Amino acid sequence: MITFILNNKTIKTSAHSGMTLLDFVRYExxxxxTKIGCREGDCGACTVLVRTLENDTITYQSITSCISPLGNAHGKHIVTVEGTNLKNKLTTAQEAMKANYATQCGFCTPGFVVALTGFAISNSDKNYSKALDAISGNICRCTGYKSIEKAACQVVEKLENQEKNSFKWLIENGFIPEYFEGIPQRLKEIEADDLDQPKGKYVAGGTDLYVQQADNLIDNSVHLIQEKNFLKGIEINNGICNIGANSTVTDLWNHTELNSYFPNLKKHLKLVSSEQIRNMASFGGNLVNASPIGDMTIFFLALNSKITIINPAGKERQLPLKEFYQDYKTYDLKDGELIKTISFKLPTKDSYFNFEKVCKRTHLDIASVNSAINISLENEKIQEAHVSIGGVAAIPKYLHKTSAFLNGKSLTSEIIMEAGDILQNEISPISDVRGSSDYKRLLGRQLFFAHFTELFPKQFNLNDFVQHA
Incomplete structure (x- = not known):
């Protein structure tokens, strides 16, 4: 029996755990x-908030309910736009939208209201930039986005005097209704044991599977693994970072210690999908999706990561991520096996990491080409180099020859340009909707050069590589 709180109502349902949360909310x-838009997690019209009972702080996150399985709501608080309503007056987010004329056809408005409400009650810094991050997964079809941004600014202004993590303050200032204050205790009281899991397709966040196979998953058995504790967590020990396969981009985003090792981590992660998807999608799912342009796969390849794989009997094996992929959507994973952890060496003071991505729009888009690099230097010589690139081969590509060539070389423009030529011989892009083969070759070259101009701006600029453009 799936048990959770939906707005102010406790739900117990025997509905199929593979049905989408959106369909349950709307039709049951x-x-x-909560609107049906793209059914791919791209438009944000179906945005809801979700809270897990991990502690007594405010930990609501926004998600797209159209690609979230109902079973993942088990034991949680789910909030739709109706659940944000106050009696006889507008909430702060609703009033901001109204005051700034931030709605035209109105179809997308509930999603924006929910996302802005989630921002208000999140642990995020309450500034304008973070407010825009919160609605990065919401799209206005009427091109009224500037007025929506003004509404977000008004919400931020209202939050200037917020008492940290205070439900009471948020209630008194019209951000959320009174019942929110009792949710932590109610979550403790509901029966939310592990769901009975039939044999079926493994599903974690579902953000890719429900785009590709929604009808099949809705009608057939699924084995939900999002809440499996042995797949969770981020640990740092002896210079090694171990990330549970169920961890999300948001978990990395919020990890203080990792941000100290990767100063530009949030800048890189902001290029990955939208806040709603970053809150849902698991790293394990991203790796086994095996997309040739998976952002986090390219990220982890450049870190020379290893993955630990576990079978149903609990036996584990480990292999380098760069050896995991065999052909298009084909990888070294046997029936019943799961990726358990992703591990990599943390950067040192002599190492440098960068991630680049080109797509048709800045955020919430699939890359035409993406690339990452991780190099360590000593006395202006490259001691170790790992380069990855996506969108130019049938698999997420670790550049073995390019990386090997750079090892032991001096960090000069001549060496980098020669490495760029080797890169061109390692890739085999095809023409598709995201660009022609020639265009992707050009992007691959330029992103490779961009790593060095970004990491060493005093030493290199794009003019150093213009003859290879």
Whole structure:
């Protein structure tokens, strides 16, 4: 029995755990403020908030309910736009949208209201930039985005005097209704043991599977693994970072210690999908999706990561991520096996990491080409180099020859340009909707050069490589 709190109502349902949360909310509960848009997690019209009972702090996150399995709501608090409503007056987010004329057709408005409400009650810094991050997964079809941004600014202004993690303050200032204050205790009281899991397709966040196979997953058995504790967590020991396969981009984003090792981590991660998807999608799912342009796969390849794989009997094996992929959507994973952890050496004071991505829009888009590099230097010589690139081969590509060539070389423009030529011989892009083969070759070259101009701006600029453009 799936048990959770939906707005102010405790739900116990025997509905199929593979049905989408969106369909349950709309068709079983008749809460139609949550809209059906793209059914791919791209438009944000179906945004809801979710809270897990991990501690007594405010830990609500926004997700796209159209690609979230209902079973993942088990033991949690789910909030739709109806659940944010106050009696006889607008909430702060609703009033901001109204005051700034931030709605035209109105279809997308509930999603924006929910996302802005989630921002208000999150642990995020309450500034304008973070507010825009919160609505990065919401799209206005009427091109009214500037007025929506003004509404977000008004919400930020209202939060200037917020008492940290205070439900009471948020309630008194019209951000959320009174019932929110009792949710932590109610979550403790509901019966939320592990769901009975039939044999079926493994599903974690579902952000890719529900785009590709929604109808099949809705009608057939799924084995939900999002809440499996042995797949969770981020640990740092003796210079090694171990990341559970169920961890999300948001978990990395919020990890203080990792941000100290990777000063530009949030800048890189902001290029990965939207806040709603970053809150949902698991790293394990990203790796086994095996997309040739998976952002985090390219990220981890450049870190020369290893993965630990576990079978149903609990036996584990480990292999380098760069040896995991065999052909298009084909990888070294046997029936019943799961990726358990991703591990890599942490950067030192002599190492440098960068991630680059080109796509048709800055955020919430699939890359035409993406690339990452991790190099360590000593006396202006490259001691170790790892380069990865996506969108130019049938698999997420670790550049073995390019990386090997750089090892032991001096850090000069001549060496980098020669490495760029080797890169061109390692890739084999095809023409598709994201660009022609020639275009992707050009992007691959330029992103490779961009790593060095970004990491060593005093030493290199793009003019140093213009003859190879």
């Amino acid at each position: 509960q008749r809460l139609t403020g």
